[in-house]
């Protein structure tokens with residue numbers, strides 16, 4: 001078994017050496033068309049391999065969107081396995097965007113798949129949905145902690161349909177989103193106290209599109225993954241407005257806005273690095 005440093009420490013190192021950017025590897029059918037590729041498993045593999053070649057040696061994190069791989073069945077999942085492995089070999093952290101979430105015993109199987117010691121779909125972290133209760137995610141959090149990996153829990157998502165549910169008040173009066181952030185914060189506090197790590201294994205998703213909210217993120221001590229940057233309309237000003245003082249732990253993620261620069265590897269890399277530099281310049285005073 002490979003002894004891995006804790007996910008939070010590896011994330012802090014990756015972001016400080018490569019800058020705060022995650023690029024999503026989202027092989028949309030329209031992007032396969034635009035890149036002149038067939039909408040099949042071969043087109044998928046070419047697309048994803050080109051992304052890894054262009055990006056994984058440069059950006060801190062890549063995030064393959066599992067849905068676009070699963071759409072091609074077992075061949076697509078085999079491509080996903082290779083993409084995760086080669087991107088990690090090239091030095092990027094890999095977040096598998098699977099948004100898994102289930103009752104505890106089933107969650108254990110998802111955890112084995114992505115976060116186990118010998119996980120077939122091994123990645124550095126996986127996105128999870130807390131809709132069955134934050135506690136139901138415990139097998140994933142435990143596996144992540146044990147194996148130096150992480151989980152990124154949906155809290156306040158970038159899509160407008162999430163608002164009603166995520167802003168609803170829980171019995172304690174706080175919003176659903178805040179209760180998820182608080183549960184993640186507690187878990188990270190324990191982990192950091194035990195290991196001395198700066199950041200814990202539990203990150204949250206907060207969309208860059210959500211506008212100013214009451215969400216309190218200052219106690220999280222974990223990665224704040226911020227989708228919605230780029231194609232969904234959010235820019236640097238939104239990052240500043242949404243995250244304020246929590247910006248130092250924010251990892252903006254963008255997919256189509258960078259991927260549209262392909263298929264040329266140099267152009268893809270340049271688009272990613274330009275985005276990263278804009279983020280660094282636009283958030284430098286935080």
Ligand SMILES: O=C(O)c1cc(=O)[nH]c(=O)n1[C@@H]1O[C@H](COP(=O)(O)O)[C@@H](O)[C@H]1O
Pocket residue numbers: 024026065097127156157158159205207227228229230231232253254255256257
């Ligand atoms: O977990 C995510 O990454 C995610 C959460 C969220 O709230 N909103 C969101 O768009 N995402 C993902 O982030 C990616 C956004 O892609 P672009 O809109 O092309 O940048 C997609 O893979 C989404 O599934």
